[in-house]
Amino acid sequence: MTHLYTVTLGVLIAAGLLTLVRLVRGPRALDRIMALDVVVTMVIAGTAVGMTMRDDSTALPVLVVLALLAFIGSVTAAHLVEKRKGMR
Amino acid sequence: MTVLRDVVTAVLFLTGACFCLLGAVGLLRFRDTVSRLHAASKAQTLGLLLILVGAAVHRPLGEAPVLLLVALFQLFNAPITSQIVGRTAYRTHAVDRRRLFVDELADRLARDGTPLHEQGGLTPDKEEGGNPDDTDR
Amino acid sequence: MSRGESFRRILHHLPLVVWLWLLWMLLWGSTSAVVLIGGLLLAGAGAMIFPLPTVLPGVVPRPLWIGALLFHLLADLVRSGVTVAWAAVRHGGRTRSAIMEVPLHVDNDVLITVVAEITTIAPGTVVIEIDRRRRRLYVHTLPVRDLRTIVRRKKETQDLERRVARSVGHRHGPPGRGPRPDPPSDPPPDPPPDPPFDPPSDPTGGTPPDHRGRRR
Numbered sequence: 001m002t003h004l005y006t007v008t009l010g011v012l013i014a015a016g017l018l019t020l021v022r023l024v025r026g027p028r029a030l031d032r033i034m035a036l037d038v039v040v041t042m043v044i045a046g047t048a049v050g051m052t053m054r055d056d057s058t059a060l061p062v063l064v065v066l067a068l069l070a071f072i073g074s075v076t077a078a079h080l081v082e083k084r085k086g087m088r
Numbered sequence: 089m090t091v092l093r094d095v096v097t098a099v100l101f102l103t104g105a106c107f108c109l110l111g112a113v114g115l116l117r118f119r120d121t122v123s124r125l126h127a128a129s130k131a132q133t134l135g136l137l138l139i140l141v142g143a144a145v146h147r148p149l150g151e152a153p154v155l156l157l158v159a160l161f162q163l164f165n166a167p168i169t170s171q172i173v174g175r176t177a178y179r180t181h182a183v184d185r186r187r188l189f190v191d192e193l194a195d196r197l198a199r200d201g202t203p204l205h206e207q208g209g210l211t212p213d214k215e216e217g218g219n220p221d222d223t224d225r
Numbered sequence: 226m227s228r229g230e231s232f233r234r235i236l237h238h239l240p241l242v243v244w245l246w247l248l249w250m251l252l253w254g255s256t257s258a259v260v261l262i263g264g265l266l267l268a269g270a271g272a273m274i275f276p277l278p279t280v281l282p283g284v285v286p287r288p289l290w291i292g293a294l295l296f297h298l299l300a301d302l303v304r305s306g307v308t309v310a311w312a313a314v315r316h317g318g319r320t321r322s323a324i325m326e327v328p329l330h331v332d333n334d335v336l337i338t339v340v341a342e343i344t345t346i347a348p349g350t351v352v353i354e355i356d357r358r359r360r361r362l363y364v365h366t367l368p369v370r371d372l373r374t375i376v377r378r379k380k381e382t383q384d385l386e387r388r389v390a391r392s393v394g395h396r397h398g399p400p401g402r403g404p405r406p407d408p409p410s411d412p413p414p415d416p417p418p419d420p421p422f423d424p425p426s427d428p429t430g431g432t433p434p435d436h437r438g439r440r441r
Contacts, residue, residue, distance in 0.1 A: 118320060134303065167342040
């Protein structure tokens with residue numbers, strides 16, 4: 001099972017790195033917001049895998065908080081982008 | 089029993105991680121913001137859900153509801169985020185028009201002669217009829 | 226306020242209170258007396274301080290249809306993940322897309338929201354604009370090969386709407402409330418046709434709209 005967790009985490013890290021490329025490359029603010037949202041999703045997934053791997057549930061509230069914060073953050077940021085473009 | 093549980097978790101974890109990876113590939117390869125939204129909202133949600141279910145299967149029973157709650161949050165919030173991002177993307181010209189097969193929203197706006205409202209939705213100032221080049225009828 | 230009315234109001238708030246209460250217990254992860262009573266008080270206070278209007282008049286929830294809807298939702302989620310992953314790997318940057326207009330039957334804020342949400346989860350479609358007044362969704366469709374794909378996706382979205390309307394037994398929903406799924410029979414009701422308005426050589430026809438307010 002340990003190998004399985006390692007492989008899963010490896011795939012997730014690879015996915016996270018690819019997403020980071022999009023986060024850096026951009027080209028628009030919206031792309032970055034989206035990429036950040038995806039990174040948070042992957043952090044949640046990785047935390048869940050880590051919880052299972054170490055057989056430890058301290059991170060459970062972290063998952064809930066991350067899931068809520070990612071949503072609020074993305075929505076707020078997208079609204080800001082729209083407002084900024086609208087005032088231009 | 090433990091073996092079965094392990095196998096289920098293994099399958100769910102691996103497929104979930106693969107969907108996350110494919111979503112990231114899509115995020116990288118698609119050309120315009122709205123297309124990337126597809127990868128971000130669907131493949132990611134599916135991947136996370138699979139991983140959360142896999143963890144819920146493996147963890148003690150008391151934690152399963154919280155994990156499913158996180159999955160539920162993601163399932164209901166991803167469409168909301170993607171709709172808001174998509175709307176903003178369309179309004180800030182982040183759609184690659186050369187890749188669009190048809191754009192019935194632009195047709196509609198052109199016939200309305202009304203731009204998008206500042207805050208919510210479209211502001212039609214008259215009732216509109218059907219789309220002449222609508223393929224549905 | 227009469228007695229029946231207040232009873233109805235309590236009944237109206239009950240699902241919200243119960244949901245908040247359950248959420249509270251779930252997040253605390255315990256069912257001790259303090260959590261139970263505190264959660265109930267907080268949930269009741271929340272429902273009273275932030276009263277929600279009655280948003281779904283004439284609704285009869287139908288558990289069986291809701292179950293079917295959820296089942297479809299999960300199946301759709303799997304299919305859409307596969308679809309978009311395949312498009313990303315196979316076509317990548319060359320994937321063609323389209324923005325299509327989907328007229329809806331339902332005329333209710335909550336139902337339209339639910340339809341829009343599920344449409345975004347459904348394979349190949351992301352809602353990017355909701356025209357509430359005309360009851361239309363504008364949906365970005367991802368792997369589009371030809372016009373037939375668009376027609377098919379439109380039909381899928383309207384089927385989905387039918388399922389949503391049926392699951393709450395909504396009166397604006399299309400007919401066919403029997404136990405058997407009705408075939409897609411009725412075309413979407415068109416609003417009255419507008420006087421012919423041809424934008425002659427409209428320079429903005431091909432460009433996206435902006436906020437600067439083109440005058441008509």
